[in-house]
Amino acid sequence: MITIEAAFKKTLKKGDKAFVPYIMAGDGGLETLKDKVLFLEDAGATAIELGIPFSDPVADGPIIQAAGIRSLEAGTTLRGVFETIQSFRSLTSIPLVIMTYLNPVLAYGPEAFFQDCEKAAINGLIVPDLPVEEEVLLEELAAKHNVEIIRLVTLTSPIDRIENISKKGKGFLYAVTVTGITGSRSNFQAHLGAHLLKVKEVSPIPVLAGFGISSPEHVTSMTEYCDGVIVGSRIVELFSQNNLDEIKALIAASKKGNTLSAI
Numbered sequence: 202m203i204t205i206e207a208a209f210k211k212t213l214k215k216g217d218k219a220f221v222p223y224i225m226a227g228d229g230g231l232e233t234l235k236d237k238v239l240f241l242e243d244a245g246a247t248a249i250e251l252g253i254p255f256s257d258p259v260a261d262g263p264i265i266q267a268a269g270i271r272s273l274e275a276g277t278t279l280r281g282v283f284e285t286i287q288s289f290r291s292l293t294s295i296p297l298v299i300m301t302y303l304n305p306v307l308a309y310g311p312e313a314f315f316q317d318c319e320k321a322a323i324n325g326l327i328v329p330d331l332p333v334e335e336e337v338l339l340e341e342l343a344a345k346h347n348v349e350i351i352r353l354v355t356l357t358s359p360i361d362r363i364e365n366i367s368k369k370g371k372g373f374l375y376a377v378t379v380t381g382i383t384g385s386r387s388n389f390q391a392h393l394g395a396h397l398l399k400v401k402e403v404s405p406i407p408v409l410a411g412f413g414i415s416s417p418e419h420v421t422s423m424t425e426y427c428d429g430v431i432v433g434s435r436i437v438e439l440f441s442q443n444n445l446d447e448i449k450a451l452i453a454a455s456k457k458g459n460t461l462s463a464i
Contacts, residue, residue: 244452
């Protein structure tokens with residue numbers, strides 16, 4: 202499987218920007234996961250973020266919370282997610298990044314969690330409630346099982362902290378674009394572009410903007426200032442509506458030569 206680092210280098214070398222869609226594993230049933238992953242890869246995604254349903258998702262907005270509830274009601278478990286990915290992983294080479302909270306990892310058992318990540322060829326892990334100072338809980342096991350920890354920085358993170366955090370990984374840096382939870386927005390703070398440029402200036406790894414991005418115009422605008430975007434709530438919503446054309450349009454907006462004008 203291609204590494205996160207290699208996938209981003211390949212995308213950026215072509216003059217495109219990275220596009221990482223988020224989907225909730227088990228929303229619509231785990232039997233739909235393979236088709237969603239293969240569709241997103243075929244549509245041009247650089248990597249895919251797979252959410253694990255959790256009963257206390259502190260960073261998730263209402264759309265992703267609802268998707269998590271649907272997934273849990275469908276009987277989704279973390280073990281079931283791993284087994285499902287293993288069943289089709291040989292059909293795809295796109296990097297897969299799990300997004301979960303710390304509690305499910307600890308409940309599963311960190312050693313068993315990372316062993317199963319490796320069996321399913323999971324490339325990366327995002328744990329939004331794990332401060333970088335507490336990564337000792339997971340970082341050794343992650344490295345042992347070839348899982349890249351993806352770290353988040355926020356609008357309120359001091360630039361020296363952002364620089365130190367960005368130096369710890371080889372995947373990408375997740376730059377949160379709002380002060381709040383996930384979910385579609387119509388507007389962003391006026392200084393966001395300048396902030397993203399500062400983050401990109403100090404980061405040795407690609408910088409992706411995430412939270413609130415919900416339209417092709419947002420994708421075009423954000424990628425003027427950074428290396429790509431992560432789109433979650435809108436992708437989840439469009440899959441629930443079976444609106445695959447709009448998902449394709451979002452991904453296409455990250456490609457070189459798209460005709461959208463920035464906002």
